[in-house]
Amino acid sequence: MKLCITGGGTGGHLMIAQALVEAAVKEGHEAIFIGSISGQDRKYFEDRSSFSHVYFLETTGVVNQKRFGKLKALWRVFRAFLKSREILKKHKIQATYSVGGFSAAPASFASLSKRIPLFIHEQNAVTGRLNSILKPYAKRFICAYDKNSYIKGYPVKEVFYKNARIRESIKTLIFLGGSHGAKAINDLALSVAGKLKERDIKIVHQAGESDYERVKQEYEVLGVEVELYGFTKDLESLIQRADLAVSRSGASTLWEATSNALPAFYIPYPHAAGDHQYHNARFIVENELGWCERESEDLRSKLLHILDESIIEKSKKLMEYSNSDVAQKMIKDVQESIK
Template sequence: MKRTIAISGGGTGGHLAIARALMLECQKQGIPCIFIGSQSGQDKLWFEHENGFEAVYFLKTSGVVNQRGLGLFKTLSSQFSAFIEAQKILKKHNTSCVFSVGGYSSAPASFASLRLKIPLFIHEQNAIKGTLNKLLSPFAQTIFGSFADKHRNFVQTPYPIQDIFFQYKRIRQNIKCVLFIGGSQGAVAINNFALQIAPLLHQRGIHIIHQSGERDYERLRAEYAKLQIPITLFAFTKDLASQMQEADLCFARAGASSVWEMCANALPCVYIPYPYAAGNHQYHNALFFTQKKLGLLAPQEQLSLETLNQALSLDIHSISQRLQEEISQGGAKIILDHILEHIHSHTIKH
């Protein structure tokens, strides 16, 4: 029976994008893999009908952070039940290792791997480790990540993103088109700022592309109509890479996948971190780039016309050139090759 890799974790798109990247690489190399996630979050939306996995499991779990009293007890009880179930799943599929992408969805399979003495590998997407990854890091064979980390078992790799962001890469010369990304759920602060500065951008002959998010689409459509400004407005798209290709400058949150996708595309960005992200990790993601003068950091409570002036003063040609040097293709392959090498050497020893 073939040995299987279990990929676990999720909750948000950032976690799940890594899970998909590794699954696609497993497919390329003919390695069977399964997915263990949660009934909550976006896990089912992403993978319920995904044929790339030999099997998918969605366990009844929810996040522990910020839980108190009875809520905490119920959450821990469901996590423990899922932990028992995860052990059965790992045994059933003759699992050779567990690859955790983080998030509460990954807890049952990660702890089950430790209980069954199955090698655990972790991917940390952000510049600041998540709570669960901090807890599990001492027990992991390797922690992969694209932001620097001082942990003894850390291996730095290119961020695993879709090749299309590299294929659509171009070096920007000047600002003729600006992209606002409000996210799939919408970011009201970014959307409001876009409306505020849209007349000024229009006056300068700069075209606007705006992903509003589903919840804010109708409001923005009406507001832009009042302004009588021709723009490209949409609620959400799976083809964000082509919209990035059109843009010369982007205003966006600083989630891990987003910052590295823009980096691969050589698209300069004004990073507007979500201020309530766990551990303020989006701020630290943005800081990684802005400390190298590869973009502008703009906390949402400080957004103003001065932010626009600073953004339009960026040397986007230099930034665009240097961004492409921060990332390379093949992140998922590097990760999987490292895992397979460890499994192979582990098998020989035993």
């Protein structure tokens, strides 16, 4: 089977693309990637990873643009749509999997225009604008938060569930603000650093490249030893080593932690489209798998309270809730659907 995987813009979408291409190649299929020169698509896949070919087209988001900016963005999408049609024809693509994000628009519409079956994965509890438009025309629409979804669970890289373990106590705490960092999480980490040192809890912290120097200096002033990163691609090993996470609730990070049985305290990004990060985290809380608070709440008190709780039951529930072969099921579904 020859598959096109498209979408991106942010790490969350791209991690799904990575999980899908790994599963596709493992099953003996060929996959190409169509993304954008904007966002993080190049950062993830410029070296191709497991893709046979990668393409980065000139597109930007449309929804957040104003007036002429919106028209300009739509024109770029249209040109990328025409280019995507050429790419799909060149590689004799049999199916396209959209992982969402503005990068997915050209190849998704190009696939529909060429009658190539379109499969969609929605990563968030609140369906994105593009996916809402494409959903009626898709062969399949997969979402971990939808009880009626044909495939349950969320596709993550194999390493997360392969190295899953039950956490019995908190020896290492990881702070994750996403690829760009999060000042609220960085400030929370600094506010509890002294307490964590007293409890002999090791700190691992991804602060984001823009806030890295400030955070580094603050830790030095506090005299607290920390394993600090601006950005790292080695997130899987950091998550595996941690016993508790404090994190934004972007879907990929949330499900990677879930698959690894890592309990987490989620602090949703308040300006996420449709408040989707809050709804992602509420899903975890409602299933008694973790904790969630808004930025406006007393985060320090909540975190210190969590440190006094037993995490073993949460970790056990996460282990039971985790689905190990979601990406593989998604690829097999495509193969069977296009026969």
